[in-house]
Amino acid sequence: MSTITDINTAFPIRRLIRVGLLAAVALLMSYPLLWLVSSSFKPESIIFSDAGFDLNHFTLQNYIEGWNKLGMPFGVFMLNSAFICLLAIVGNLFSCSLAAYAFARLQFPFSRTAFAIMLVTLMLPMHVTILPQYIAFQSVGAVNTVLPLVLPKFFAVDAFFIFLLVQFIRGIPRDLDQAAEMDGCNKYQIFWYIIFPVCRPALVLVAIFSFLWTWNDFFSQLIYLSSAENYTAPLALNLFIDATSGESAWGMLFAMSLITLLPLFVLFMLFQRQLAEGIATTGLKG
């Protein structure tokens, strides 16, 4: 470390080049996002003609118009998304941790086979299962409700989370289970009072990823939700694009996209430390 500092002070030009290069690459990588941000504050007419950002053209019009453009406030779609996310998180936390506890701690017939099958589902593309799943939900009249999007989460379908939690639980000393057993706990009490709270770092990770993947999900929400009042934020954004007439409201789309990104940003800021902690303690490399 000290050698690097020495070189930096000895050769300021080298350092300048390095920092300049890094800044250029960083700018290149984040350009699409920056362009999105700046375009959302520009009048629609100059979004594609003027690549730079001119303060004289600064406007909040896209936000004001976009918020109410779709017949109802954009907040409704955000709330729909949030509702689905909340249920998905609760479902995943509850069901995946219980399934992981069973795989990690309990002895039952064919547990190894069951674990292997569970892992195989990790490799199963979503597109293979979506059709039979759709037919099943359609037959019980659950299409165009949130059920197809959240109900599976209560049955531990996210193999990745189960795997993550199994690994974490395996790292918890068995003495804790046995001490709890001596203290009078049954298997469920051991799970609820000991394993579940001790898994907190891994559970934070599960909650955050559940939120991210559900919030950013477009495909399955598009398939299952058909009426506008049920639409989630990603589906609502899609309404700004009119593929047939070619007259898409780009400015508003960008403005609302930015609003849709806000919860993710806030979440990241709030849980940055736990996220790193969770990734470090579960042995999952980002």
Add this chain to the structure above:
Amino acid sequence: MTAISLKDIRKSYGSLEVISSIDLDIERGEFVVFVGPSGCGKSTLLRMIAGLEGINSGDLMIGDVRANDVPPSQRGIAMVFQSYALYPHMDVHDNLAFSLKIAHVDKAEIDRRVRLAAEMLQLEPYLKRRPRQLSGGQRQRVAIGRAIVREAEVFLFDEPLSNLDAALRVATRIEIARLKERLPDTTMIYVTHDQIEAMTLADRIVVLNGGRIEQVGRPVELYDSPRNVFVAGFIGSPAMNFLPVDLVFEGDVARIERSGKPLALVRFAAGGRTGCERGTLGIRPEHMRIGTAEQALISGPVDLVEHLGEVTIAYLRLSDDISVTVKFERTRDLKKGEVLHLTADPADLHAFDQSGLALARPGGVEASA
């Protein structure tokens, strides 16, 4: 009154038998220590009593009840784990109170018992701390406190001091001895591989080896009259010296010959046997003293000397490639290569026959040649 009784207890994993036919009665209020080398089955046996390991055959009686299939929490047993097994997400108070909470004991009673245990173990200032904010010794005390609040009749300790440093180990050992004094009716079973813990704490020691009991007895009894070569070698530090000898049985008396030379002073009971067989002579390092060449049981050059201040330990390499350890009181100036002639009081000698069993001594010791 018998608190715990093991009758022909066995345990095997597949074809591997780890506990074979253990019979043992433990009295109420007794402090029993299981010792033995690693893998001798002492922890397994303890966990079988706790209910954390199944019993393949035999009867485990707790009081008058056959407890083989009684769940651990209903056996009236509390256990202190080697790793302490404190719940990391609970503070000390909640760790102590957890078993009572699960048993739906009312809050006032929980508080009373937790305070009592905390007071007994000087844990009051730490009740609001999490386990990770405690030192090793404090964690150990919380683990013991968890057993105390349950007011269990039997405490099981699974190598509770092995994670502590040397000084703390001595202090905690004394605390456990005091705890036993304060709970005279509580039966305690303690597993250790450290024979100092066993000798200092135990009312009775159970020496285990290869899943079998080698000997059960009071500490001094095991030291003075080991039943076989294994116990003789295991109890005592440094370990007993063993020399190959010939045993000459003459009906009532057994004489001992070493390299064809009779050891004139030494006699053991032959138990009616006659004839001659290979055997082992055992002498504890602390029982040897320097004598003349004529008297010597053993003569050999000093190979290594350790000065511990309180004692001096010398290692002798004998001509027939056998090493002998000698322990002298205080500091003694010994030089490498110096030949020592060692002798011992005949009453301190032990003889073992070909199968490793000790020969009895009564009437076998003669005053002089």
